[in-house]
Amino acid sequence: MFAKRAALCAAIAALTATAVAACGGPSSTPTSTSGSGGTRAIAIGLQFATINFNPWLVPNGPNYSLNYTSAVYDSLTTLTGPDKVGPGIATSWTEPNPTTLEMTLRPGIAFADGTPLDAAAVKANFDYARTASPAGSLVTYIKNLTTTVVNATTVRFTSTVPVTDLPFDFATGAGFIVSPKALAHPSSLNDQPDGSGPYTLDASGTTSGQQYTFTRRATYWNKAAFPYGKVTLRVYSSQQALDSAVRSGQVQVAQGAAQTNAADKAAGLTVVPAPQITTAGIWINDEAGAAVKPLGDVRVRQALNYAVDRKAIAALGFGADGTATSLVVGPDSPGYRANAAASYPYDPAKAKALLAQAGYPDGFTLPMLSTQSGDLLAQAVAGYLRAIGVTVQISDHNTDFVQQATSGRWASMVFEWSMDPAAQSIASLVSANFGPHTPQQDAQIQALAAQVLGTTGTAQSTAIDQAVATINQQAWFVMVGTVGLTYSTANTVSCTDLGLATCLLSSLHPAK
Amino acid sequence: MGSLALRRAAGAVPLLLVVWTAAFFLQQLIHGDPAAYVLGNTSTAAQRDQLDAAFGLHRSPLDQYLSTCANLLSGDLGRSWITSESVGRLLSTALPVTLSLALLSTLVTAAVGTALGIWAALRRGSRVDRILQLAAGAVTAVPNYWIAVGLVYLFAIQYRVLPATGYVQLNQSPGQWLQSLILPVIALSLAPIGPIFLQARSAVAEALDADYVRTVRALGIPRRRQVLKHGLRNAAAPIVTAVGFNTVGLLAGTVAVEQIFNLPGLGSQLLSGVLGHDVPVVQGVVLVFAVGVVIVNLAVDLLIGVLNPKARRA
Numbered sequence: 001m002f003a004k005r006a007a008l009c010a011a012i013a014a015l016t017a018t019a020v021a022a023c024g025g026p027s028s029t030p031t032s033t034s035g036s037g038g039t040r041a042i043a044i045g046l047q048f049a050t051i052n053f054n055p056w057l058v059p060n061g062p063n064y065s066l067n068y069t070s071a072v073y074d075s076l077t078t079l080t081g082p083d084k085v086g087p088g089i090a091t092s093w094t095e096p097n098p099t100t101l102e103m104t105l106r107p108g109i110a111f112a113d114g115t116p117l118d119a120a121a122v123k124a125n126f127d128y129a130r131t132a133s134p135a136g137s138l139v140t141y142i143k144n145l146t147t148t149v150v151n152a153t154t155v156r157f158t159s160t161v162p163v164t165d166l167p168f169d170f171a172t173g174a175g176f177i178v179s180p181k182a183l184a185h186p187s188s189l190n191d192q193p194d195g196s197g198p199y200t201l202d203a204s205g206t207t208s209g210q211q212y213t214f215t216r217r218a219t220y221w222n223k224a225a226f227p228y229g230k231v232t233l234r235v236y237s238s239q240q241a242l243d244s245a246v247r248s249g250q251v252q253v254a255q256g257a258a259q260t261n262a263a264d265k266a267a268g269l270t271v272v273p274a275p276q277i278t279t280a281g282i283w284i285n286d287e288a289g290a291a292v293k294p295l296g297d298v299r300v301r302q303a304l305n306y307a308v309d310r311k312a313i314a315a316l317g318f319g320a321d322g323t324a325t326s327l328v329v330g331p332d333s334p335g336y337r338a339n340a341a342a343s344y345p346y347d348p349a350k351a352k353a354l355l356a357q358a359g360y361p362d363g364f365t366l367p368m369l370s371t372q373s374g375d376l377l378a379q380a381v382a383g384y385l386r387a388i389g390v391t392v393q394i395s396d397h398n399t400d401f402v403q404q405a406t407s408g409r410w411a412s413m414v415f416e417w418s419m420d421p422a423a424q425s426i427a428s429l430v431s432a433n434f435g436p437h438t439p440q441q442d443a444q445i446q447a448l449a450a451q452v453l454g455t456t457g458t459a460q461s462t463a464i465d466q467a468v469a470t471i472n473q474q475a476w477f478v479m480v481g482t483v484g485l486t487y488s489t490a491n492t493v494s495c496t497d498l499g500l501a502t503c504l505l506s507s508l509h510p511a512k
Numbered sequence: 513m514g515s516l517a518l519r520r521a522a523g524a525v526p527l528l529l530v531v532w533t534a535a536f537f538l539q540q541l542i543h544g545d546p547a548a549y550v551l552g553n554t555s556t557a558a559q560r561d562q563l564d565a566a567f568g569l570h571r572s573p574l575d576q577y578l579s580t581c582a583n584l585l586s587g588d589l590g591r592s593w594i595t596s597e598s599v600g601r602l603l604s605t606a607l608p609v610t611l612s613l614a615l616l617s618t619l620v621t622a623a624v625g626t627a628l629g630i631w632a633a634l635r636r637g638s639r640v641d642r643i644l645q646l647a648a649g650a651v652t653a654v655p656n657y658w659i660a661v662g663l664v665y666l667f668a669i670q671y672r673v674l675p676a677t678g679y680v681q682l683n684q685s686p687g688q689w690l691q692s693l694i695l696p697v698i699a700l701s702l703a704p705i706g707p708i709f710l711q712a713r714s715a716v717a718e719a720l721d722a723d724y725v726r727t728v729r730a731l732g733i734p735r736r737r738q739v740l741k742h743g744l745r746n747a748a749a750p751i752v753t754a755v756g757f758n759t760v761g762l763l764a765g766t767v768a769v770e771q772i773f774n775l776p777g778l779g780s781q782l783l784s785g786v787l788g789h790d791v792p793v794v795q796g797v798v799l800v801f802a803v804g805v806v807i808v809n810l811a812v813d814l815l816i817g818v819l820n821p822k823a824r825r826a
Contacts, residue, residue: 190596207605208595209784210776234678234774237784240661241677241774248668248676267669397787 041230042493042508045242045251047373048401049209049235053193053201054186055176056129056138067233069176070505071214072112073195076103076122076175077167078506082499085167089117089177089196093167098456101163105153109221111179111196119155123147124180126157132186140427141166141174161453165423172500198226198505210235225506239373252493253503256486257373264488272495274485274502276323276330278418281479282368282381286411294364295411301475303354305344307388312346313380314481323482327472328417328429330482334461335426335468343472351388363389367411370394371401374414377480381414416483418500423460426452426467429476445470516817517810524806531802535795536580540573567593580795589799590792592785599796602781607800609679609777610766612689613696614804617762620701621708622755628705629712629751630739636717644709652706656765660699660772667695677774696773700765704758711754715747722746748819756812760805 050068051058058065077093080086090103109117126147129139145166148156157163169175182194191208193201198220205213214231216223234250236242239257246254247267256264261271284304289296310324323331325341355361366385370378375396382392397404405413417425427449448470451463471477487503489495494511495503564570568579583590589599632641668676674695680688719725720743728742767779778797785793 207776208597236677236774237780238771238774241772244664244668244676244772245678245774248664248672250676250678 039230040228040510041232042228042253043232043234043251044503044505044508045234045236045245045254047236047239047242047255050212052190054189055173055178055195056125056132057186066173066500067505068212069173069193070197071199071231071233072193072197072201073176073178074109074117074197076170076177079171079498079500079504082497083168085171088171088175089122090170095163098162098164099159101157101159101166102150103155103157105155106221107153109196111181111194112200112217113179113181113194115179115181117177117179117196118152119149120152121180122155122177123149124183125177128178128183128186138174141169161450162456164456198222199231202230205232227509228505231505237372246488246490249490252490253495253508254488255502256488261486261488268491269488270491271486271488272497274487274497274500276332276482277499278416278483278485279325279328279330279479280318280374280377280414280416280481280483281477282378283413283415283417283477284411284475285408285413287474287476292364292366292411294358294360295366297358298474299354299358300360300364301478302344303351303358303388304385304390304478305351305475306347306354307351307390308344308381308384308478308480309346310344310480313377316380318481318483325481326477326479327468328477328479329468335464337465337469340469340472344475348384348388355388355390361389363391365391365393367393367395369401369404369410369413370396371414372396374416378414381478381480423452423464426464429471445474517814520810520813524810527806528799528802532581532584532795532799533577535798536577537573539791539794584799589796592790592793594790594793599792602793603778603796603800606776606778606781606797608681609770609775610763610779612679612682612693613700613766613769613775613777614759614762616693616697617700617704618755618759620697621704621758621762622751624701625705625708625755626712626744626751628709629714630716630744632709632713633716633720634739641713645713648706648709650706651702652704654703655768656699656703657768657772659702660696660769663695663699664772679773679775679777692775696769696775699772700762700769703765704762708751708754708758712747712751715750716743719743719747745819749816752812752815752819756808759808763801763804 044067046067048065050065053068053072055065055069055073058069075088076090077085078088087106089106089109091106093101093103095101105117105119105122111117111121115121126142126145129142130145132139144160146158148158150156157166159166177196178189179194179196182188188194197217199214199216202213202215205211212233212235214233216226216229220226234245236245239260242251242254243257243260243264245251246269247264256271264271282304284295284301286292286295287301294300305326310326314324323341325331325336326344327336327341329335331338352361355363368378368382375394378392378394382394385392404410405415445467448463448467452460452467455463485502487495489503492511494509496507496509498504498507561570568576571579580590587600589603591598592602628644632644635641664676667674675692676695678692680692682689716739720739724746725738725742728738733742766777767783769775770777770779771783778800781793782797782801784790785797
């Protein structure tokens with residue numbers, strides 16, 4: 001009798017196991033940092049999956065696609081520290097005049113498909129990026145460039161504006177070079193990169209949207225800069241899951257959050273504060289009032305700014321290093337002025353008066369795009385705006401936040417923004433090509449943006465100051481403060497500060 | 513028994529059609545142009561029109577619906593509007609995760625709930641019985657995501673004996689597969705154990721009080737046999753029904769638990785599909801969940817038919 005029952009139980013267990021196994025499915029085996037040299041592995045936790053492997057079309061930025069693209073593509077230049085640029089594909093460069101940059105390329109580099117990476121390949125990339133449709137956000141940085149092949153290892157960039165910041169732009173997203181063969185059929189880059197970078201995508205360890213595994217190219221020219229033989233980028237749909245993963249050792253690097261820093265330290269992790277260049281708040285995307293008419297009136301936008309108690313929100317939500325500010329730049333960025341940062345003190349009575357003057361004494365409804373991680377901030381701001389009669393309708397989008405933000409559907413959204421480098425960032429904010437934002441083509445601001453891009457030194461600093469102050473006066477944003485951004489790393493890993501408020505592959509090394 | 517299964521399966525077809533139809537037409541209420549959403553605001557009207565045509569959105573809703581029905585009959589669930597991946601492929605990678613979670617959770621809730629129910633029924637009125645009844649009410653009231661966060665802190669972060677997040681395929685490593693599911697299964701199982709325990713306790717107690725069990729006892733049949741063969745067998749139908757009912761609830765609970773443990777299952781796909789307005793993905797996941805519910809109900813009916821021959825004629 002017992003034997004019969006045992007056999008039945010075993011059969012049920014086997015059937016269950018077989019049914020599940022037969023279906024197959026993704027996997028996310030825990031990764032460790034054991035081993036040395038080429039066998040060393042590292043897992044990095046991220047909150048966003050890359051949309052595809054076309055570096056010219058993906059949303060740029062350390063928290064979006066920079067880790068994905070830098071794994072498989074080389075860039076013309078590389079970051080070696082905050083605001084410090086070093087060689088990459090280009091070994092050296094000169095500026096014969098303020099609007100020309102000439103770069104000497106490293107010989108002997110080839111793409112994964114065998115095509116040589118030469119000046120013609122570089123030109124093919126910039127020609128493609130300028131005309132790609134729909135355009136990527138990086139077009140802002142390179143739209144003024146004309147690329148000329150001088151010889152196989154020399155390429156010249158000519159611009160209509162000064163090229164001072166170009167090497168920095170190339171190092172932070174606008175200089176990844178794709179094989180011309182792949183650019184001839186860009187859709188091939190949807191799931192298959194074709195670059196000359198330190199790693200190749202390992203399809204067997206990759207599940208789109210969840211986990212991406214990269215193995216190091218045996219013949220890579222700069223192995224010393226990438227000491228890990230295997231890199232796994234894991235996507236976590238919530239900060240809670242990401243934090244659990246880094247604290248339990250499943251990943252060795254993760255973006256931190258103000259609310260979790262103390263727990264991360266208690267768990268033995270290294271919590272590294274980043275420079276205060278990242279501001280968080282509400283972006284008013286519909287300043288023209290096309291979808292939400294009241295937003296077209298500057299008094300309404302200013303009312304929204306007076307309605308929010310920044311100090312209270314920043315103290316609770318942005319950690320010890322956070323600072324309340326209404327400016328789009330933080331204390332460590334050019335353009336920051338303490339008096340300007342406090343130009344919208346918490347004054348709900350004044351906010352109501354401004355709304356009444358603009359003809360909206362009963363308020364209005366404001367749709368707002370948010371993410372799970374930005375939800376606390378969205379709820380806090382919504383609470384203050386409700387007090388002056390503005391009803392905020394918050395919609396959370398996580399995996400598709402980037403697509404939503406660039407869709408033009410949202411009159412406002414919660415967003416974090418790093419003003420680095422300041423000149424290009426200012427130019428982006430006033431550019432009609434910049435995804436989420438559709439600024440009014442105000443002549444004064446456009447002129448200031450042109451000055452920001454077209455000058456250097458003191459003249460540029462003055463123009464940045466004026467542009468930031470004007471944007472603040474026009475109330476294009478309801479910024480709340482600078483985020484005390486941190487990243488948490490296991491004690492087996494060391495991360496060099498590149499000034500990007502996160503750890504990139506090139507900045508990670510085993511701890512000594 | 514075969515005819516019972518056929519009757520129930522045939523009855524499920526119109527139900528699935530209703531769910532499929534409702535899932536399609538409810539999503540027609542969502543505002544906005546999906547093509548503009550996918551392509552972004554730098555896209556041209558021609559590009560949006562082209563994508564609309566690719567999605568089939570240039571046709572009337574009825575045409576689109578009939579087309580999805582025809583595709584469904586040929587096994588084609590369409591492609592994700594966001595990633596362009598085949599919905600069938602997305603579901604086939606997510607299904608094993610949720611299936612593992614749901615099956616293991618059902619086994620745990622059924623085994624633990626029934627065992628505790630029998631134990632308490634044999635000790636009715638005792639202190640242990642009262643404590644168990646109190647605990648059953650308490651665990652039923654605690655949300656599974658709260659339990660999940662506590663389990664992660666204790667077993668993954670504090671003691672590091674189990675992984676905090678992630679899923680490993682069974683055919684890749686059975687040991688790691690089980691490890692990756694222990695905490696999610698506990699988080700998902702605790703709440704349903706309460707009602708199953710209460711149902712089992714009540715049904716077994718009632719059966720043990722019946723005349724036939726008293727007769728069996730008078731005949732000197734061993735206590736264990738009295739309980740397991742005569743008591744439990746007659747009490748099994750309501751317990752099986754309770755297990756089935758709670759299994760359906762478990763499927764809904766996977767959405768939150770998969771988020772906390774970062775499990776790439778159907779719940780995660782459903783959430784990202786809803787947040788991304790990815791209609792084909794949402795429709796596919798809803799259909800799979802509906803099929804799951806139908807299968808659970810069919811299994812319950814068949815089991816009750818096995819346990820009670822009179823039910824086969826119903």
